[in-house]
Amino acid sequence: MLWYLGKRLLQLIPVFFGATFLIYFMVFSLPGDPIAALFGDRQPSPQVIEQLRAQYNLDKPFIVQYLLWVGGVFRGDLGLTYSGLPVSSQLAQAFPITARLALLALAFEAVAGIVVGVIAGLKKGKWFDATALVVSLLLISVPTFVVGFVLQYVFGINLGLFRVTVSNQAPWSELVLPAIVLATVSFAYIVRLTRASVAENVSADFVRTATAKGLSRRRVVGVHIFRNSLIPVVTYLGVDIGSLMVGAVVTEGIFNIHGVGGTVFQAVKLGEGPTVVSFVAVMVIIFMLANLLVDLLYAVLDPRIRYAK
Amino acid sequence: MPSNAEPRQATHYVAPIEETPLQEVDQVNVDEKTRSTWSDAWDSMRVRPMFWISSILILLIIVVAIFPGLFTHVDPREAVLAKSNEGPEAGHILGFNRQGNDVYARVIWGTRNSLIVGVVATVLVSVVGIVIGALAGFFGGWLDTIVSRIADIFFSIPTVLGAIVIMSVIPARNALTVALVLAAFAWPQIARIMRGAVLSAKQSDYVTASAALGVSRFTTLVRHVIPNSLAPVIVVATVSLGTFIVAEATLSFLGIGLPTNALSWGVDIGNAQQSIRTAPSTIFWPSAALSITVLAFLLLGDVVRDALDPKARARR
Numbered sequence: 282m283l284w285y286l287g288k289r290l291l292q293l294i295p296v297f298f299g300a301t302f303l304i305y306f307m308v309f310s311l312p313g314d315p316i317a318a319l320f321g322d323r324q325p326s327p328q329v330i331e332q333l334r335a336q337y338n339l340d341k342p343f344i345v346q347y348l349l350w351v352g353g354v355f356r357g358d359l360g361l362t363y364s365g366l367p368v369s370s371q372l373a374q375a376f377p378i379t380a381r382l383a384l385l386a387l388a389f390e391a392v393a394g395i396v397v398g399v400i401a402g403l404k405k406g407k408w409f410d411a412t413a414l415v416v417s418l419l420l421i422s423v424p425t426f427v428v429g430f431v432l433q434y435v436f437g438i439n440l441g442l443f444r445v446t447v448s449n450q451a452p453w454s455e456l457v458l459p460a461i462v463l464a465t466v467s468f469a470y471i472v473r474l475t476r477a478s479v480a481e482n483v484s485a486d487f488v489r490t491a492t493a494k495g496l497s498r499r500r501v502v503g504v505h506i507f508r509n510s511l512i513p514v515v516t517y518l519g520v521d522i523g524s525l526m527v528g529a530v531v532t533e534g535i536f537n538i539h540g541v542g543g544t545v546f547q548a549v550k551l552g553e554g555p556t557v558v559s560f561v562a563v564m565v566i567i568f569m570l571a572n573l574l575v576d577l578l579y580a581v582l583d584p585r586i587r588y589a590k
Numbered sequence: 591m592p593s594n595a596e597p598r599q600a601t602h603y604v605a606p607i608e609e610t611p612l613q614e615v616d617q618v619n620v621d622e623k624t625r626s627t628w629s630d631a632w633d634s635m636r637v638r639p640m641f642w643i644s645s646i647l648i649l650l651i652i653v654v655a656i657f658p659g660l661f662t663h664v665d666p667r668e669a670v671l672a673k674s675n676e677g678p679e680a681g682h683i684l685g686f687n688r689q690g691n692d693v694y695a696r697v698i699w700g701t702r703n704s705l706i707v708g709v710v711a712t713v714l715v716s717v718v719g720i721v722i723g724a725l726a727g728f729f730g731g732w733l734d735t736i737v738s739r740i741a742d743i744f745f746s747i748p749t750v751l752g753a754i755v756i757m758s759v760i761p762a763r764n765a766l767t768v769a770l771v772l773a774a775f776a777w778p779q780i781a782r783i784m785r786g787a788v789l790s791a792k793q794s795d796y797v798t799a800s801a802a803l804g805v806s807r808f809t810t811l812v813r814h815v816i817p818n819s820l821a822p823v824i825v826v827a828t829v830s831l832g833t834f835i836v837a838e839a840t841l842s843f844l845g846i847g848l849p850t851n852a853l854s855w856g857v858d859i860g861n862a863q864q865s866i867r868t869a870p871s872t873i874f875w876p877s878a879a880l881s882i883t884v885l886a887f888l889l890l891g892d893v894v895r896d897a898l899d900p901k902a903r904a905r906r
Contacts (some may be wrong), residue, residue: 292742295739295742295743296742296743296746297746299739299740299742299743299746300743300744300746300747303743303744303747304747304752304755307752307755307756307774308755308756308759418885418888418889418892419881419885421884421888422832422881422882422884422885422888423877423881423884424836424839424840424877424880424881424884425840426839426840426843426859427859427873427877427880427881430859430863430866430873430877433866434866434867434870438866438867523748523751524748524750526748526751527748527750527751527754527840530751530754530844531840531843531844534844535863545754546844548758549754549758549844549845549846550844550845557754557755557758557759558755558759561751561752561754561755564751565746565747565748565751568746568747568748569746572746
């Protein structure tokens with residue numbers, strides 16, 4: 282287990298440098314001038330351009346820029362946003378909000394998705410299963426931002442059950458509706474994945490053995506089928522954290538939440554390229570760490586990994 | 591032993607040729623058409639109503655995208671501000687949006703951009719993914735190591751998130767650049783699947799046979815291994831066409847996909863956001879068109895997977 286953990290941590294290092302390098306390389310080797318992009322249609326004076334170039338290290342060679350940025354990351358300094366605020370302090374404000382939102386969404390999609398998926402898988406071919414399949418397919422085909430608008434309109438405006446926009450502090454209670462919006466697509470995927478996995482395991486040899494040796498139905502379903510069916514679902518959760526981040530940009534934008542996603546949303550709308558780059562780089566780092574966490578959870582669930590040297 | 595049988599020689603271990611006409615046994619199936627994965631898959635798909643529903647939907651969407659003029663005579667860019675957010679009337683069955691454009695005409699004309707992004711991105715991802723995945727899986731060694739590590743790096747950046755970064759600094763925004771940027775971050779998924787499929791196909795007897803016949807490694811890969819490894823890639827590609835369309839709409843909704851004057855469902859949904867309280871139908875119709883298109887490709891992907899995956903076929 283320790284060996285596995287060490288191996289995964291070591292694998293993370295080249296991916297971290299590769300991914301951040303890639304983002305920087307792509308952004309700075311593109312034909313557009315990031316400084317000109319800041320000003321839109323107006324043409325800034327040459328002195329201003331010079332100063333901004335120096336501020337964002339654009340006057341140095343590309344590789345130096347990248348190394349300066351990576352060095353900054355390790356010192357906790359992520360550079361300045363377009364409006365001159367340090368990215369790190371903005372991040373410190375925004376991160377807890379997004380973490381709350383993502384946790385709520387993850388809890389919702391995991392619990393609801395697995396429950397619905399297990400029931401559908403056990404009752405394969407019955408009406409519950411058919412309904413779950415159709416509904417999940419519909420949910421997958423409706424983009425997050427449409428779900429956001431619909432729920433915001435129905436529950437926020439028509440029924441008045443939830444606040445339409447979230448206040449600055451973003452307490453847990455106000456995040457319930459955005460979290461459901463954020464979770465819908467992943468919820469549908471988890472339902473389908475769990476259902477397929479359970480339906481396959483129901484007829485597996487180890488389940489027949491468990492039943493044959495006289496275990497109660499409850500134990501067969503609860504331990505033997507359930508635990509084995511969770512393995513692909515947990516793997517999916519790792520990949521899903523990536524789509525939750527994209528979803529967070531959209532959802533936080535719609536509900537005006539001042540989290541990491543909302544900040545990216547605002548920066549995108551205002552055309553603040555450097556802010557977008559630094560925040561998304563941070564999101565990618567979080568995504569990698571979250572994936573590491575999921576891998577460890579996976580190791581706990583799958584005995585083949587747990588006992589491997 | 592029956593008494594009327596011919597007495598046999600005890601030393602005759604192998605039956606004489608005239609007793610078992612080998613040629614006849616071999617000829618039993620020769621006249622029949624040979625079965626391939628593809629003809630099996632076709633037979634299993636064409637009996638499913640879902641296959642025909644999704645195919646007809648997709649065909650309709652393609653026709654709308656190529657010939658939008660057949661479905662509407664209203665200019666989607668004609669803005670009658672006096673009719674801003676007004677409901678349906680004769681000749682304008684879905685009413686008007688905030689700018690006074692005909693909603694129906696915009697939904698029809700918006701099909702083209704969504705489909706272009708979806709198709710171009712899917713083709714790019716498939717070609718790049720198949721070539722890279724096949725080479726890495728078949729030749730292995732240092733090539734495989736390098737390709738796999740590069741794919742890992744791309745994989746650690748969620749597609750739309752990467753696209754947000756690139757599109758927010760790129761000056762040229764059109765359907766082609768959106769497709770290109772999405773494909774740039776999405777190819778590792780296909781490459782990984784292709785690599786896995788090639789790795790297992792490589793062990794097959796026909797690869798050994800092909801080598802024994804003196805066919806070169808590269809020809810073996812192109813003629814035998816790749817066609818036999820395509821099934822899982824086709825399934826994922828069909829589904830990802832839908833997800834690319836969603837990604838384009840998401841980017842356009844954020845204002846960094848297609849330009850604001852483009853005819854696109856994502857742009858229209860983004861613009862209608864301001865009118866959600868007064869005219870919710872202006873947001874509903876482009877969303878419905880988007881969702882139906884995505885759903886059609888998801889359904890087709892489901893049917894194709896069931897047809898190509900022997901495990902799924904056995905289950906039904």
